[in-house]
Amino acid sequence: MKTVNIGLIGLGTVGGGVVGILQDHQEDFQRHYALDLRLARVADRNTARFTQLGLDPAICTDDAFALISDPDVDVVIELIGGTGVAKDVVAAALEAGKRVVTANKALMASSGHTLLKAAEDRGVELRFEASVGGGIPIIEPLKHALTANKITRVLGIVNGTTNYMLTHMSERGLSYDDALAEAQAKGYAEADPSADVDGADAAAKIAILASIAFHSTVTIDQVHTEGIRNLSATDVAYAATMGYTVKLLAIAQLTDEGIDIRVHPTMIPAGHQLSSVKGVYNAIYVTGDAVGDTMFFGEGAGAGAAASAVVGDVIEAARALADNNTTLGCTCTDDLPIRPITELETCYYLRMIVDDKSGVLAKMTEVFAAHDVSLDSIMQQGVAHDGTAEIIYVTHRAREEAIRRVLAELEGLDVVTEIAALIRVEAL
């Protein structure tokens, strides 16, 4: 039996979940893995949480760095979040030779490479399974079980908040505002929902996944990111009539010109496995040259799910410590370029408000043709009181660059009142 002392920094929702698992399953871990995982120190600035969780005052501190410098602590769990003090804490813990486990996607998506290098230099491990997909095992399968493959694509629904909103916009016709209000009332969205609805959360996660899958460092600022704030119920409804579901997809693809990486609302075929991922669930689709398509599905958030991943990482770190094993270093051995979004080639759904005059359609279609963008379908909706009509185009595969030129030119036409929506369509 090996005793491993854990220092836990950050007692929020996930931290509370971690405390619960360590308490409830201590005997199981002893019996199954010959590991005695002890919560040796906890740190939080909000000291009221110590008593709320019934923790022994002797192990509690409001100073994260005191915890890190405690020679008894073997594994440090960082659950502060963000890229400020959390970064200093992780760096200091690694420097002190501790194994570190974090759930911090923003940190890993911005400074992951530097921190992983620091861990490798010190011969310790930095684990971050909880940073993507809550409790869904996805980092570990990419780093281990799927290594025989050249991974060519990773994509998925990695933000539960927006998936909850999109599910209810789609199934109940809710507007964006109503869906957001409902998500906030249920505790799925924060008071300031920006990180979720504007796509930064998903962008961080796909940057992390791409880095591992393609063995090349990708940071959050390299991800072309569009959220769902401007998505209207109208387009969600049109998508359904055309056999599509709208999802906020995070997509990373390996192309001959580099890594194509982006987050945006996406129309996918209603029959695709990802279409049936509803509510706050997450699912990540991984395509490899040998394995074909695989999918990993589960709760993307919540205290239990995230704590499951955190404690799973702690057990791995503890096993390595018990066996004196060398741990897996960074495998970002390649240095691939990021393909600019303008070079993207996909299909596009465009909704425009136009004056209902004869010859409008012909005039617009000419613009598409002039830029070599061919059309898959055109749908004209009834005329409104103000004499405008709605026209929906779905293009065949086209370059984003060409689409942007088409839109600029269409906007210049006096018959075009508004370009109301552009949504990318992926056949998957």
Add this chain to the structure above:
Amino acid sequence: MKTVNIGLIGLGTVGGGVVGILQDHQEDFQRHYALDLRLARVADRNTARFTQLGLDPAICTDDAFALISDPDVDVVIELIGGTGVAKDVVAAALEAGKRVVTANKALMASSGHTLLKAAEDRGVELRFEASVGGGIPIIEPLKHALTANKITRVLGIVNGTTNYMLTHMSERGLSYDDALAEAQAKGYAEADPSADVDGADAAAKIAILASIAFHSTVTIDQVHTEGIRNLSATDVAYAATMGYTVKLLAIAQLTDEGIDIRVHPTMIPAGHQLSSVKGVYNAIYVTGDAVGDTMFFGEGAGAGAAASAVVGDVIEAARALADNNTTLGCTCTDDLPIRPITELETCYYLRMIVDDKSGVLAKMTEVFAAHDVSLDSIMQQGVAHDGTAEIIYVTHRAREEAIRRVLAELEGLDVVTEIAALIRVEAL
């Protein structure tokens, strides 16, 4: 760079896939993992395969044991299959101190415990990711990423052949015989389809998964197994009208009375994630106390998928060898009883052919009541030319034991011509 010499025994479809990956990705593995994986020896009784695969005659032998005793071979891959010579080969390789990778579900589901113990005693590793779910990472997540959980249930579609047949029985109304003929024509079913259609393949896989998930050895002979041979298109069609899909599920649940483990055709809600798993795809649903529900989906068979898992295991074994790491031993530390099928409590779909006389329904309903089996729904279908009618019952949750007594009594009634179907219904 660490050179690791691989000995591959068995050059069938999966073996050919393994050769392909090792050849195509040798440089990738060198760059990403600092591992030079060399195919040092291959063995097959069918020596024609050596030239078919373009292998250097100098590394080929028809004697598996010669390969094993070669001191240069570090990792042995066993792809012979079955429980005969494969068992001797794996045992001998472990005894010789080799790391062993196998895709052999029948072997692992019958002698896994003994072989894992032998590996542990010798301080080497026996890996078997490919034995369940083809290329889907499932063994490794259960052994690593999900260890923080008490796993309470593992269930899924783990046989691609029968799922292909059921998909087409459901979507196109094919009979069992036609679905089988089509699966055989497409190469998804063997000339002798018994192992697939009678459930033994699925039983082996769920025995392996249950052993890992519940930390308790379960062997294939402990799995209550019913295949799809007697499943009629009639019941598949009725299931659809009632909002269910019929799948061959492999189910393992932890109960207070022990492990409930079984393979049988099962009606599941049409809206459930598993319902949309079609064709030869596999999906495994894992429920843990912290993580909630997770699902792992992908191609359950095929050379590429299985080879992906095999080579993934080889890379893990090679990493451990390169780093001189201790490998994970058997964690079957518990010794849980298997709950007899008669103690199962679930819902049941029953279809009966009866004489269309007045009072029949009342007489039959009395039998259910006498054994405390309450009914969720009753559906009577039109009368046939011969004066018989079809009655379908779906029960509330009931004990299998009680259902069996009900059936025995119903069979004794002279108005009951035939008990045409019993299918268990799981709400999931």
